[in-house]
Amino acid sequence: MAETSAEDLKTTPLFERHTAAGGRMVPFGGYSLPVQYPSGIMTEHKWTREQAGLFDVSHMGPSFLALNNPSGDAEADHAAIAAIIEPLICGDIAGLKPGQVRYTLLLNETGGAIDDLMVARSPLHPGSLYIVVNAGTKDGDFARIEAAAGGKAKLTRADADNALLALQGPEAVNVIAHIAPAAADLGFMTYGAFPWNGTTLIIARSGYTGEDGFEILVSADHAPAFWDALLADTRVKPIGLGARDSLRLEAGLPLYGHDLNETISPTEADLGFAVSKRRREAADFPGAARILAEREGKLSRIRVGLIVEGAPAREGAEILDASGVAIGVVTSGGFAPSLGKAIALGFVPPEHAAHGTKLQVSVRGRPQAAEVVPTPFVPHRYFRKAKTS
Amino acid sequence: MTTKFTPDHEYIRVEGSTGIVGITPYAQEALGDIVFVELPSVGKVLKKGDEAAVVESVKAASEIYAPVSGTVTEVNDALSGEPGLINSDPEAAGWIYKIAIADAGDLDGLLDAAAYADLTK
Numbered sequence: 001m002a003e004t005s006a007e008d009l010k011t012t013p014l015f016e017r018h019t020a021a022g023g024r025m026v027p028f029g030g031y032s033l034p035v036q037y038p039s040g041i042m043t044e045h046k047w048t049r050e051q052a053g054l055f056d057v058s059h060m061g062p063s064f065l066a067l068n069n070p071s072g073d074a075e076a077d078h079a080a081i082a083a084i085i086e087p088l089i090c091g092d093i094a095g096l097k098p099g100q101v102r103y104t105l106l107l108n109e110t111g112g113a114i115d116d117l118m119v120a121r122s123p124l125h126p127g128s129l130y131i132v133v134n135a136g137t138k139d140g141d142f143a144r145i146e147a148a149a150g151g152k153a154k155l156t157r158a159d160a161d162n163a164l165l166a167l168q169g170p171e172a173v174n175v176i177a178h179i180a181p182a183a184a185d186l187g188f189m190t191y192g193a194f195p196w197n198g199t200t201l202i203i204a205r206s207g208y209t210g211e212d213g214f215e216i217l218v219s220a221d222h223a224p225a226f227w228d229a230l231l232a233d234t235r236v237k238p239i240g241l242g243a244r245d246s247l248r249l250e251a252g253l254p255l256y257g258h259d260l261n262e263t264i265s266p267t268e269a270d271l272g273f274a275v276s277k278r279r280r281e282a283a284d285f286p287g288a289a290r291i292l293a294e295r296e297g298k299l300s301r302i303r304v305g306l307i308v309e310g311a312p313a314r315e316g317a318e319i320l321d322a323s324g325v326a327i328g329v330v331t332s333g334g335f336a337p338s339l340g341k342a343i344a345l346g347f348v349p350p351e352h353a354a355h356g357t358k359l360q361v362s363v364r365g366r367p368q369a370a371e372v373v374p375t376p377f378v379p380h381r382y383f384r385k386a387k388t389s
Numbered sequence: 390m391t392t393k394f395t396p397d398h399e400y401i402r403v404e405g406s407t408g409i410v411g412i413t414p415y416a417q418e419a420l421g422d423i424v425f426v427e428l429p430s431v432g433k434v435l436k437k438g439d440e441a442a443v444v445e446s447v448k449a450a451s452e453i454y455a456p457v458s459g460t461v462t463e464v465n466d467a468l469s470g471e472p473g474l475i476n477s478d479p480e481a482a483g484w485i486y487k488i489a490i491a492d493a494g495d496l497d498g499l500l501d502a503a504a505y506a507d508l509t510k
Contacts, residue, residue, distance in 0.1 A: 035448070036421060040421050040422050041421050041422055041446075041447040041448065042421075042422040042424075042447060043422075045447075242421065242447060242448050243447075245448075246447055310425070311425050311427055311443070311445055311450070312424070312425060312445055312450070314449070314450065334447060334448070335424040335425065335445070335447050337422075337447065342425070364427075364443065364450075
């Protein structure tokens, strides 16, 4: 791949698997990753909603943060590690149970999102957290966390020596039951370590497609064999970045760098749930003054979902009110394969955010009808275990 | 009847003084699943190189330029309901619009099948 070497892209431990399967490789987050396989985005998208899609998300930033000197008292050690990360984020980490995973945001001093991430309490090692951040921001995120840890804890990056896979879809649980049977008993947003072929898999029941599924950290050495083992199941097909994006958009989930950035607060991004109650009451997170005021109603914009008539409204398209006045901008937009319609996420002032509000979007200079609708556009099915027929 | 190509992957099949314009199999393959087509209006006067239509895949929008100057005489309305015709049959059922060719000389500047095949090798 000439483009790959020319741009000095990193490859994941599964690069050869992608090219062998006919993946169309593109630069993404500094890595060469498949945007689609020969069957195409639409087919891959629908396969994930109906069966199980396998995604290589090794470009993301898995890591472990562990106390340098744990006391041996499990609760005290968890409190100590939580106290290191909590000043950077808006989530309640102290309150996590062993093995519990939480979606939260890394915030700047004005309450803008530096990243969105998963923070999980180790089920086995008190005083240790499993943290997964986004690809584009990972170096900065890790530096920020390391600085906060000072001499008290050590951050170990797991992105170079491992592959991170996501297995998503209604059949994912049945597939994982054959690979790591105990992992099929995980609840949504919990994780654990499971043996497989002489290695240890870190498996979380989580994902970003709206489907039930698992995210699996596997050593780089074992990753190709593990990938093959999953694909040996006829319910599993490899899925590229294109369908990954359309799936998360249908699920109404924000994408960092698009629907989230350093100016956007969790409240504006409609992620108020990620600002935990205990943290709100203590007002002890970055940007608390702004975010708490926004929760009281002092909000200038909020993320909404739009159904768009006609051509898809892409990122950057202006959102207009019914009379044609520009009121906001689309931050993610495209075609929803499950719905057969164009959908978008964007920001508008709260007075235009009620479900059912008739708005317009400007596509190539022409206004098209749009309507504010609840998100997710396609219902989340995180707990679904029954086989679809 | 002859078919000519642009380096932007449009084809124009010339039937008398009319050209039938679409995108090549190579282009539809590169774009992937096409989900929306913005057609020109009949009667629209295009200069060679003008944006004539927009083809949208799941991922992105791609402009389709006029390979020659002329007037749009007909559009493929079937694409409004079934844009995937461009994927399944780009050179026949997936045609996009017909144009009354203003200057047959425009065709001389386009690629023939062999030159286009070279370009996409």
